[in-house]
Amino acid sequence: MNAAPHILDFPTPAGTQPAALPFAVFVVDPTGRIASWSLAAARATGYTAAEVAGAELAILFLPDARVAGHPFTDLARAARSGVSEYRGWLLRKDSQRTWSQIVLTALRDARGMIVSFVVHVSDLTEARAEEERVLSRADQLSALDRTRREVESSLSLAQLLPKIAARARELTGAEAAIIELREGMGERARAFDGRADLDIELGAVLMPHEEMPGPTPRCLIYDSHHESPEILGDVCDRSGVGSMLAIPIVHDRNGVGWLAVMSRSPHAFEEEAAASLELMSTLLGAPIVQAQASEVRRDLVMERSRAQEAHRESEARFRAAMDASLDAFFILGAYRDAGALVDFTVLDANRKAEELCGLGHGAFWGQRLSALPSAGAQIAPLATLATVVRTGRALEQERQTTDTMGRAQWVQEQIVPLGDGVTVTVRDVTARVLADTEVRRAREAAETANRAKTDFVARMSHELRTPLNSVIGFANVLLRNRRSTFDDTELDYLTRVSAAGTHLLGLVNDVLDIAKIEAGHLTLEIAPVDVVALVDSVITQMDTLAVAGGLTLRLETTGEPMIVQADAGRLRQVLINLVGNAIKFTPAGSVTVRLLGEDATTGPSIEISDTGIGIPADRLGAVFDAFEQAESSTSRRYGGTGLGLAISRALCDAMGLTLTVDSALGNGATFRIGLR
Secondary structure, X not given: OOOOOEEEOOOOOOOOOHXXXXXXXXXXXXXXXXXXXXXXXXXXXXXXXXXXXXXEHHHXXXXXXXXXXXXXXXXXXXXXXXXXXXXXXXXXXXXXXXEEEEEEEEEEOOOOOEEEEEEEEEEOHHHHHHHHHHHHHHHHHHHHHHHHHHHXXXXXXXXXXXXXXXXXXXHHOOOEEEEEEOOEOEOOOEEEEEOHHHOOOHHHHEOOOOEOOOOOOOOEEEOOOOXXXXXXXXXXXXXXXXXXXXXXXXXXXXXXXXXXXXXXXXXXXXHHHHHHHHHHHOOOHHHHHHHHHHHHHHHHHHHHHHHHXXXXXXXXXXXXXXXXXXXEEEEEEEEEEOOEEEXXXXXXXXXXXXXXXXXXXOOOOOOEHHHOXXXXXXXXXXXXXXXXXXXXXXXXXXXEEEOOOOOEEEEEEEEEEXXXXXXXXXXXXXXXXXXXXXXXXXXXXXXXXXXXXXXXXXXXXXXXXXXXXXXXXXXXXHHHOHHHHOOHHHHHHHHHHHHHHHHHHHHHHHHHHHHHHHHXXXXXXXXXXXXXXXXXXXXXXXXXXXXXXXXXXXXXXXXXXXXXXXXXXXXXXXXXXHHHHHHHOOOXXXXXXXXXXXXXXXXXXXXXXXXXXXXXXXXXXXXXXXXXXXXXXXXXXXXXXOOHHHHHHHHHHHOOOEEEEEEOOOOOEEEEEEOO
């Protein structure tokens, strides 16, 4: 540990306490470490002798000053020139700062070598504060003078009020300033300067103040120590205002408005700020009233000019919009005889209306409809127009009429009441009506053709099934008596006939199902179905086919009962189709049927998974379409028409179930029947 520095004992002038010495003295060795110091230095820094023993003089400097090189640059300068002076903030042990003047003097021995530095430190904090107060007061007086000149220069309120708010904030050091003028001549004017979160309505926090009893208005104060009754303190608190100065702006003892400054701090303003605001308010009353009156007169003139210009522009825009419209537009006024509505007068119309009626520009303005046969033919009958005027209700209709060439056309009309008259908008919809007619005819023809196709397929399916059942039945009868009558070749032929007939019957049944579904003739018998028993019977039926293909057919179940509302026969058809497809498209491996119970995200379901060839990703969306398979080569290699999955999806949809697939080429497929 370094030894404690030597304490220098300077003589104290008579009648002066040691703490009152105007400076502190340090002796620093050539490396910048404290070697000795005075008692005043200990009091000035807050350190004890043991704490600064051998410490660098730099501990008394702020971090920013140390980054800038102090005090080492000052020591180097003193070494070169003998003396160096620096003014800045020094840092006490308790983290307080003092504004100080530091004078460093180099001490040399007989050989001219530096043996130490003497450092004199004078605390100038109070002097600096006083200097800042003087400068602040000068700035305030300068700001008041600028305010006076700006007010007297007869600026408009829009220019004047923001400047007043900015000056008030500058004079008082506030975070925000607001000036609001009372509603009187013209609209209420207002200006704000400062933090946006302090932009409040003064009317919400100040009581009404119409007159001032004295010649000079006084500041109203709200802070942690004062609360003028005219200021609503609870409103200030809710608005985040910690302190406020507010003063009325008065002219002839009448309140013109309010000027207020505010801060979030609970005690932000001194007496000088209130005095400055009071002095400032005395400059504002008369000029603001004069500016208000001048602005009202100017606004009236400008408003009249703007209204005239706006009217001209509005007329021009209305005319341009009317003439640019693709619809014919008429403004019609009621023409009355002895109070009875007998006709309509064309008050205005656009160019499209002129084209529709085959008349030149402006040819029918001011004319009565009865005198313009071409216009009367394009506009709704007089009785219809009169009904709209009488009832005051708008009317929209389509009707057939003839154009100026006598050709049939369809128009859409919108008739809207307008005073003692109507506006009529006419749109030629002939092309749309003709197109709709053609579309309707084409749709009806397509529906007729589709019904004919469906009926034909259904009839042909029935016609084919009857002989096929006979062929299959007779083949099976002959096969049962095969040993007594036929040789091996003939038995082989009978087996082929039975198999081919059964296959063809399955295709016919598929086509018949598709026809019923498309025609909407599919009937279902919805009832509670024991899913576990149904799936078990399907597994038993399909197991022989799986074994013949060298596959393992498994059933995985939770063991819990599972009941669903469905058509048992149709659900069995879907399961047989899906299990059969899985067996057919799985060259080796296994087919697994899983019964899955309900969980947090999905309802109960049946999954049929295989280890077969899988489905390409780009074909997953097409496998449920009629006559579609996973790829074009599938039907050639494995056979089939591509109807099974389309029928299965349609049957599931009809029963309120879902059928989805998840697969990747070469990784098998999983079909999932959602039972909820």
